[in-house]
Amino acid sequence: xxxxxxxxxxxxxxxxxxxxxxxxxxxxxxxxxxxxxxxxxxxxxxxxxxxxxxxxxxxxxxxxxxxxxxxxxxxxxxxxxxxxxxxxxxxxxxxxxxxxxxxxxxxxxxxx
Numbered sequence: 001x002x003x004x005x006x007x008x009x010x011x012x013x014x015x016x017x018x019x020x021x022x023x024x025x026x027x028x029x030x031x032x033x034x035x036x037x038x039x040x041x042x043x044x045x046x047x048x049x050x051x052x053x054x055x056x057x058x059x060x061x062x063x064x065x066x067x068x069x070x071x072x073x074x075x076x077x078x079x080x081x082x083x084x085x086x087x088x089x090x091x092x093x094x095x096x097x098x099x100x101x102x103x104x105x106x107x108x109x110x111x112x
Contacts, residue, residue, distance in 0.1 A: 002026040002101045006094060009106030016086050020106055022079040022096035030054075030074035036081050038092035039105075048094070049081065063089070086110045 008020040020036070036048040049070040050059045058070045069082040079096050086108075093105035 002098055004096055004098060004101060004103035006096055006103045006106040009094060009108045011109045011111065012086055013112050014087060014110055016110070017082070017084045018086065018108060020081040020083065020094055020108070022081075022103070024077045024079065024096070024098065027098065029072075029077040032098065034072060034079050034096060034098065036070065036079070036094055036096055038090075038094045038108075040089075040092040043092075045095075046092070051079070083108070 003025045005023045006020060008018060010018060012018055031053055033050060033052055035050045037045050038048050039045050048061055048064055049068060051070045051072055055072045055074065060068060067083065067085045071080045072078065083090065088110045090108060091110050093107050095102040095105045
């Protein structure tokens with residue numbers, strides 16, 4: 001059974017930083033491309049970032065490029081999202097989906 005547990009969210013002031021984690025189980029984590037997506041209040045899902053299975057290649061939405069860094073630890077089956085210079089428009093629930101499955105998400109709120 002695929003399980004994805006996102007954590008690390010919270011309330012942060014504009015310009016602040018957070019590190020999100022996604023603990024994966026139930027599949028061969030190291031074999032798959034992984035993504036972060038987010039859903040802001042009242043809006044649809046927005047793709048944030050992608051990383052290849054080996055962790056050597058990443059891609060980012062223009063809205064987060066230069067501020068967010070995606071990485072993975074295949075030994076720990078964990079995905080990370082370092083978020084710097086956070087903006088109010090980054091407020092959303094963040095998910096790391098896999099093949100149609102996702103966890104409960106982690107809430108990020110950027111507000112002064």
